[in-house]
Amino acid sequence: MGNRRHKRKGLVRKREIIALAIFVSSAVLLLAATNSFEVLARTLNLKPIGITLPFVSKEAGQKSRYDSGQKVQISSGQKLADYQNWIGTIKKVKSTETSQQKLAYTYEIKFDNGRTIKNVGESDLAKTKKSRYQQGQIVKLKSSAKENLNGRSLSDYRTSAGRVEQVSYNHSSAAGGYKYDVTFDDGGKVTDIQEGDLETIYQVKLKAENSAAQNNDVLRQAFAYAKEHPGTILSLPSGKFKIGSQTPNKDYLTLASDTEIRGDNTTLVVEGAAYWFALATGPKATDGVKNFTMRNLNIKASDLDKGNHFMIMANHGDHWRVLNNSFTMVHKKGSHVFDLGGLQNSTFKGNQFTGYAPELVNAKQIDANLSLHDYYSEAIQLDASSDNGVWDGGLIKAIDPNYGTHNKDRQISRNIVITDNSFVPYYDSKGNIKAYSGSVGQHSSDVGPIKIYNNVFSNTLVDRLNVNEKNKLWLFKAVHLKLERKGTVYDNDID
Known part of the structure; x- marks a missing residue:
């Protein structure tokens, strides 16, 4: 055998030593970068181990919670009591090393x-909270609101609804957070309202895909809620929604006191008929639905050829405001849109009533087979309530078990203002009149002090009819009252 020289091998190969060195170095780097040596030392009851790597900064391992340019909100701090909840922008971030070799950050806001x-x-900082209300949202001013951040009194707008026009940061008081500019439904605008002085309003969940019966139920639930919660504003959504019934004397709705019904480009399309009743609560004229507001609703017939019927009938009541609504082809022959039995101290302003009794569009003479009431039936009737069951056509008498007791004394309507309304005909797409306009007043009883002025009556049905009975001529006027007092009817535009 030839001589062979054997090389002596060590216990560890060179490449294994290199791999082990890389592993140990990586472990040391990781422990140092994450400040884990100190934790390990405490665990083993050893002296703290401090290793600082020149290429690993404290800032890298301990980043500030907030960054320059970020929006933040003051959340605490005794010296910051005047700035609680204020929202500002971070301009500078400053770090200092603590005795524990950690970084503490402070901020310039x-x-x-x-x-x-x-x-x-x-x-003392927190991430900013979202504003409670958004631009364009409908809100209500609380009854407890006193003044805005500039000291302006809010008493004229308490419990009123309005639209948020602008949302800003509140830097005027220690309340901080947000402030709001609101345009109220009556037209007034108030700036710098604190968030705590506003609240949401009841959203009525009407749906376009619902049947009329389903939307009737939605309204019924909303009206019931308002009855249990005085001061409620019922906000109806934008869009077109079916309502009504073929049996409105059974499928009716009842109104509540201290309620506002508010539309927002809302159209209620009537199928069949829709009756809303305001029932008496006692024998006095003011014993009924009080402090009721209805504004910005569009009530429209589903059948614009034959028309449908919408009616609000009141038995007593006080302080109603019916503002800026429209009623299109919902004034049926011999009926009323508002039948007001003994209503007190109320205003009808800025409304439009379009079309009355389309089946009489060709009438020029009184038909002996028809009641005169079919011709002069008022869009707004200032009626007198009693227990005879005639003034209400028996409708309320049929549903109110207290009808006799509450109507033992006859009550006439008083202190009603009807102004800035328009009563106009309904035209088809070719510009032809499909229904002449209706009238206003009372045909069977006296009324108390009222004012009817600055209204427009265009092409009323009563003005185009030939009437032979002289004692009936007063009924065939756009505004007719059994006894017209001086200063009652004036400055109306009638053509």
Whole structure:
């Protein structure tokens, strides 16, 4: 055998040593970067181990919670009591090393009003909360609201609804957060309202895909809620929604006191007929639905050729406001849109009534087979309530078990203002009149002090008819009253 020289091998190969060195170095780097040596030392009851790597900074391992340019909200701090909940922008971030070799961050905050505060601790800040209300949202001013942030009294707008026009940061008080500019439904605009002085309103869940019966139920639930919660504003959504019934004397709705029904480009399309009743609560004229507002609703017939019927009938009542609504082809022959039995101290303003009794569009003479009431039946009738069951056509008498007791004394309507309304004909797509317009007044009883002025009556049915009975001529006027007092009817545009 030839001589062979054997090389002596060590216990560890060179490449294994290199791999082990890389592993140990990586472990050391990881422990140092994450400050884990100190934790390990405490666990083993050893002296703290401090290793600082020149290429691993404290900032890398301990980043500030907030960054320059970020919006933040003051959340605490005794020295920051005047700035609680203020929202501002971080302008500078400053770090200092603590005795535990950690970094503590402080911030310089600038607010939109120009103020700046420095050295705000991280624990005194929070991420900004969203505003409770958004631009365009409908809100209500609380009854407890006193003044805005500039000291302006809010008493004229308490419990009123309005639309949020602008949302801003509140830097005017320690309440902080947000402030709001609101345009109210009556036209007034108030700026700088604190968030705590506003609240949401009841959203009526009408749906376009619902049947009329389903939407009737939605309204019924909303009206019931309003009855249990005085001061409720019922906000109807934008869109077109079917309502009504073929048996409205059974499928009716009842109104509640201290309620506002508010539309927002809302159209209620009537199928059949829709009756809303306001029942008496006692024998006095003011014993009924009180403080009722209806505004910005469009009530429209589903059948614009034959028309449908919408009616609100009141037995007593006080302080109604019916504002800026429209009623299109829902005034049927011999009927009323508003039949007001003994209503007191109320205003009808800015409404439009379009079309009355389309089946009489060709009438020029009185048909002996028809009642005169079919011709002069008022869109707004200022009626007198009693227990005879005639004034209400027996409708309320049939549903109110207290009808006799509450109507033992006859009550006439008083202190009613009807102004800035229009009563116009309904035209088809070719410009032909399909239904002449209706009238206003009372045909069977006296009324108390009222004012009917600055209204437009265009092409009323009563004005185009030939009437032979002289004692009936007063009924065939756009505005007719059994006894017209001086200063009652004036400045109306009648053609």
